[in-house]
Amino acid sequence: MLKSKEKGENKMRIMPSILGANSLELHKEIARAKESGINGLHIDVMDGHFVPNLGFTAQNVKEIKQNFPEMEAEVHLMVSHPEQMITDFIDAGADMIEFHFESTTNAYYLVQQIKKAGVKAGIVLSPATPVSVVMSLIEIVDQILIMTVNPGFGGQAFIKEMMSKVAEVAQLKNAQNTDFEIEVDGGVNDQTFELVKKAGATVAVSGSYLFKGNNFHERLSRLV
Template sequence: MNNYLISPSILGADFARLGQEAQDVLEAGADMIHIDVMDNHYVPNLTMGAMACSSLRRFGINAPLDVHLMVKPVDRIVGDFIDAGASIINVHPDATTHLDRTLQRIKESDCKAGLAFNPASSLDALKYVIDKVDNILLMSVNPGFCGQTFIPNVLHKLREAKELIKQSGRNIRLEVDGGITIDTIKSVADAGADTFVAGNAIFKSADYRETINKMREQLK
């Protein structure tokens, strides 16, 4: 498993140039592309559907597509993203009635299964399905919008999640999404994270490569 992965969120990209933006950020050193899917029901914003995922594949993006489904109910839409070329599908435990079944559905495809948690959500559900989880995504802002400030209390949850991964003996990645910048990425890594989602911090910067390089310098 690679030590650290950077996953820029296209929520911060120029949607008129989405394919090119994804290609540019990957060429600048990003490891994969993060796709934030919001339904204006589970979270207070409406973003994109599976078409964004399939469009990136048609454009020629071969890097992993890291999909975060902030929709409820989530089960029906999971298949759309499997078909659209997602690599990782992260779901929230409170967005489905039968979490174990949802994770099994993802695992039966070629996708990796991820479990996502909002800042104030307990990790209890993870304890019962950790055998089906490849990725744990902790939100470090309240979900819905780019550009929010990192919530420091999530560092405690990161340490808790890291301990659960250690106890499981499984090769599970620990991802953090929200308020990740050059200034916050080191403390998040120190708390146990190995995968970092950044939207505005990268896509609103003048030089993608310079920003990603500065993030990696903080991770050394």
């Protein structure tokens, strides 16, 4: 991740999603992100069931941490029954594990288990998932991720209507005096970044926008 320049009180961090990187040159892609000042990566894990696509694995996370130990590995589980695989990602070196609220029957317990292992825990809200589901979790989660695309594929168009959900979570955070991060994932680029920031997000995930261009650093500079 990379913290943006200060504009008012809200400081944004950038978390590149390696789903948007060239998978055949992943080491080089991560290296150029690191050279641009990035120190964290968003890693999408998909099972072909919860979402109709496949993503990275615990072995991929392990290899990334072995080659880039200073990089924070943020694992986004888009899978059914995430409780069945969190141990694999904890053992692989994940620094944060976040999962979709509706993907498990006991989100509170799963957050507890992740944090008990010394790993940060996050809850993910898909576009159709209401903010109300996180009311019992805001005291224990480290991050709430609001999806601004439908989960499963990179390169989708940004859903602007989700900014009201981001603002709602930000208001909830302030009202409850909690300190979790508010992350946005999906369609974040130089045209949508300011909308995300103004809505109250503190972390922005960007994949296709950063990695598909010829100059990662130049594209990153448009955000920070």
